[in-house]
Amino acid sequence: MVGGILNYLWLVPALPLLGVIVNSAIALFAERPLLLAEAGSEEHGHGTSLHGAGHHAAPPYRRLVAFLGPAVVGASFLVSLLSVLALAARPAHDRLFVQVLFPWVTAGSFDAAVAFQLDPLSSVMILVVTGVGFLIHVYSVGYMSHEKAFARYFVYLNLFTFTMLLLVLGSNFLLMFVGWEGVGLCSYLLIGYWYEKKSAADAGKKAFIVNRVGDFGFLVAIFLIFWTFGTVDYPEVFARIPGLADSGVLTTGVATAITLLLFVGAVGKSAQIPLYVWLPDAMEGPTPVSALIHAATMVTAGVYMVARTSPLFLLAPASMAVVAVVGAATAIFSATIGICQNDIKRVLAYSTVSQLGYMFLACGVGAFTAGIFHLMTHAFFKALLFLGSGSVIHALSGEQDMQKMGSLKKRLPVTFTTMFIATLAISGIPGLSGFFSKDEILWKSFSSGHGHVGLWLVGTAAAGITAFYMFRLVFLTFFGPSRMDPEVEKHVHESPYSMTVPLMLLAVLSVGGGWIGIPEALGGHNYFEAWLAPVFGHGAEGAAHGGAHHSAALEYLLMAGSVGVALCGIGLAYYLYRGRPEKPKEIAGRVPGLYDVVFHKYYVDEIYDAVIVQRIVNGSIWLWEAFDATFIDGIVNGVATIVSGAGDRMRRVQTGVVGNYALSLLVGAVILVGFLIWP
Amino acid sequence: MMEPSAYLLLSGILFGIGVAGVVARKNVLIILMSVEIMLNAVNVAFIAVGSSLGDVTGSIFAFMVMTVAAAEAAVGLAILIAIYRLKETIDITELSILKW
Numbered sequence A: 001m002v003g004g005i006l007n008y009l010w011l012v013p014a015l016p017l018l019g020v021i022v023n024s025a026i027a028l029f030a031e032r033p034l035l036l037a038e039a040g041s042e043e044h045g046h047g048t049s050l051h052g053a054g055h056h057a058a059p060p061y062r063r064l065v066a067f068l069g070p071a072v073v074g075a076s077f078l079v080s081l082l083s084v085l086a087l088a089a090r091p092a093h094d095r096l097f098v099q100v101l102f103p104w105v106t107a108g109s110f111d112a113a114v115a116f117q118l119d120p121l122s123s124v125m126i127l128v129v130t131g132v133g134f135l136i137h138v139y140s141v142g143y144m145s146h147e148k149a150f151a152r153y154f155v156y157l158n159l160f161t162f163t164m165l166l167l168v169l170g171s172n173f174l175l176m177f178v179g180w181e182g183v184g185l186c187s188y189l190l191i192g193y194w195y196e197k198k199s200a201a202d203a204g205k206k207a208f209i210v211n212r213v214g215d216f217g218f219l220v221a222i223f224l225i226f227w228t229f230g231t232v233d234y235p236e237v238f239a240r241i242p243g244l245a246d247s248g249v250l251t252t253g254v255a256t257a258i259t260l261l262l263f264v265g266a267v268g269k270s271a272q273i274p275l276y277v278w279l280p281d282a283m284e285g286p287t288p289v290s291a292l293i294h295a296a297t298m299v300t301a302g303v304y305m306v307a308r309t310s311p312l313f314l315l316a317p318a319s320m321a322v323v324a325v326v327g328a329a330t331a332i333f334s335a336t337i338g339i340c341q342n343d344i345k346r347v348l349a350y351s352t353v354s355q356l357g358y359m360f361l362a363c364g365v366g367a368f369t370a371g372i373f374h375l376m377t378h379a380f381f382k383a384l385l386f387l388g389s390g391s392v393i394h395a396l397s398g399e400q401d402m403q404k405m406g407s408l409k410k411r412l413p414v415t416f417t418t419m420f421i422a423t424l425a426i427s428g429i430p431g432l433s434g435f436f437s438k439d440e441i442l443w444k445s446f447s448s449g450h451g452h453v454g455l456w457l458v459g460t461a462a463a464g465i466t467a468f469y470m471f472r473l474v475f476l477t478f479f480g481p482s483r484m485d486p487e488v489e490k491h492v493h494e495s496p497y498s499m500t501v502p503l504m505l506l507a508v509l510s511v512g513g514g515w516i517g518i519p520e521a522l523g524g525h526n527y528f529e530a531w532l533a534p535v536f537g538h539g540a541e542g543a544a545h546g547g548a549h550h551s552a553a554l555e556y557l558l559m560a561g562s563v564g565v566a567l568c569g570i571g572l573a574y575y576l577y578r579g580r581p582e583k584p585k586e587i588a589g590r591v592p593g594l595y596d597v598v599f600h601k602y603y604v605d606e607i608y609d610a611v612i613v614q615r616i617v618n619g620s621i622w623l624w625e626a627f628d629a630t631f632i633d634g635i636v637n638g639v640a641t642i643v644s645g646a647g648d649r650m651r652r653v654q655t656g657v658v659g660n661y662a663l664s665l666l667v668g669a670v671i672l673v674g675f676l677i678w679p
Numbered sequence B: 001m002m003e004p005s006a007y008l009l010l011s012g013i014l015f016g017i018g019v020a021g022v023v024a025r026k027n028v029l030i031i032l033m034s035v036e037i038m039l040n041a042v043n044v045a046f047i048a049v050g051s052s053l054g055d056v057t058g059s060i061f062a063f064m065v066m067t068v069a070a071a072e073a074a075v076g077l078a079i080l081i082a083i084y085r086l087k088e089t090i091d092i093t094e095l096s097i098l099k100w
Helices: A004-008 A013-041 A061-090 A120-143 A151-171 A173-191 A198-229 A234-246 A252-269 A278-285 A287-296 A298-308 A316-338 A343-363 A367-397 A413-427 A433-447 A453-478 A486-490 A497-518 A525-537 A539-544 A554-579 A583-590 A591-598 A601-653 A658-677 B004-023 B026-054 B057-087
Strands: A098-106 A110-118
Touching: A004 A098, A013 A151, A061 A110, A061 A120, A061 A151, A061 A539, A110 A120, A110 A151, A110 A173, A110 A539, A120 A151, A120 A298, A120 A453, A120 A497, A120 A525, A151 A173, A151 A287, A151 A298, A151 A316, A173 A198, A173 A252, A173 A278, A173 A298, A198 A252, A198 A278, A198 A554, A252 A298, A252 A316, A278 A287, A287 A298, A287 A343, A287 A367, A298 A343, A298 A367, A298 B057, A316 A343, A316 A453, A316 A591, A343 A367, A367 A413, A367 A433, A367 A497, A367 A525, A413 A433, A413 A453, A413 A486, A413 A497, A413 A554, A433 A453, A433 A497, A433 A554, A453 A554, A486 A583, A497 A525, A539 B057, A554 A583, A554 B057, A583 A591, A591 A601, A601 A658, A658 B004, B004 B026, B026 B057
Parallel strands: none
Antiparallel strands: A098 A110
């Protein structure tokens, strides 16, 4: 049965694509000539990126872009919402809608169509992408209002939304890969948005190159999937799993190989150990970009991919263990780095890495629902935190160092209130969204058949550290004495409505977003789990309850434990940064070695640089100087030298003396005749 | 029917004289004359063999060769005059600009 709004599912990605087309026309034909003319006229001018544009009359196209950029995403959100409602009206077992638009690649037995698939999992994703994306687009209108390249920004942002929707809506692995690469491209473009700044351009390249490592794994995994299943369509692949497993084609080894390679892709995109290094550097991009791409949507693509391929992961216990351990390790590792960072956005970046670790921990213990649940709530509160930090940075004329902030609570009331709510949510304070999703993950990591008490301990410890560094951020930014530059302090202002309204809406979601997944132990119904049950089936849940049945009392106890740990973290942050502000330096001074190591992010970047990057650079230099310049050029130049040398000698045959030619003619004739009359 | 070997011998000698003239002499006029000798050596051979076989083809070919020889001589002498006007020499060793 097909009908109604679902037939317009293609509009969901098509609307942002429309935005891309119109905005890029504006960017190319209206904005670019203007910028070039401006750059020409003030060759020696003073072009700071944030306030360079000045406030003289804005060109008219900016208003069109400011309307169109958010509007297409908002419209896409409306279509998504109606589609999901239509899907929800169907019976649970029938909640899969595939819309085939046109055949795309057909070669032999290989067949991939451009087809969109709406099921409970992808509906959660499109609602997050278009909903949070819309709010961030609106916010961007205010945040980027001083920028010259306004249309270019919205081209990239709309293109990102389009490719992200392609990624989550695509009905086969190939289309997902196209979206996967597309979001990577947009990430690169947006990190390097201020490309005149070398650090931004370098960060963009770093993100792109590190992601290549992961994408390689993903691509090989797709090859393996096609080789094993003979198709790349999700429904087909998952339908063939039982048959192929019975016939011995799909052994545990094959499943492990496929899933580990998929996970390599997820590790790259979702910034897990060992490929997380690009995400903190990605903070060079504009703050709304950090919120949209590097917190709420793109980086969660890896989690979505693992959840999407959950039937394969469940066949490979070893991969599940790898996912869980990598997730837990990333969660605590990056949380500890977050403690010592002073750049407000970098704290949030490490926090994102850490929260993504939680999502993988959930997937690794078979609690895919909990992972997606945390993905959603994290999108709300982390987008809010990033946008809030953007609001602070905007108010402080671009200052990002928390040591030069303080006492902003009264000056930025809306920003403070909303950010404080998000901080409570990420810390896992009961009643807010982060509590339900994080606690679900911690409970599953303890109780599930794939779980382990060690994973639970690491997760809980990370939760405590999260609460600590988030409250450190809030205390340093909003409380205490002002440490701002006097010049900056004069210009502090609360952000315009286009920025504060998205903050407020996200704050509401950060509070209430978790209420659709209240666990039954707390008297809730966990609608979220029921909604996703058709996708993840009861396989995962069966495994989750495969072991001993855990009592509700134990669940309460663990819940109380994690809340207690979070409160300890908050208390410690209060003691160190409000009660005794001199203490942190004192502690750092007492363990200088350890502090230094953590402050420098465990020197991971330096190690990578020495072990991998420098080797490759040196190898490339060798290839250039020794191999290319000597060997390859030697062959080419050598051939040329031989030919020209031979020609130089041969040309002397042409004496120009007719007698010589006559003689050679004669000799030739004699030889020819001799040849003919030879007996 | 006549025995052509004597005529062929004559033809060979004439041809040899022509070749030697073409290769050895420096005067373009002499070279052109040597070419004529070579062509007429061929004529002798054609006619001798044709007459010994009782076939007129040989004689027809001889006429052909004479025609070509006349044309060749005309063109050659014309070129020669042009060269002489330009260079004031008809020494073949002096006319060696057509080279590297």
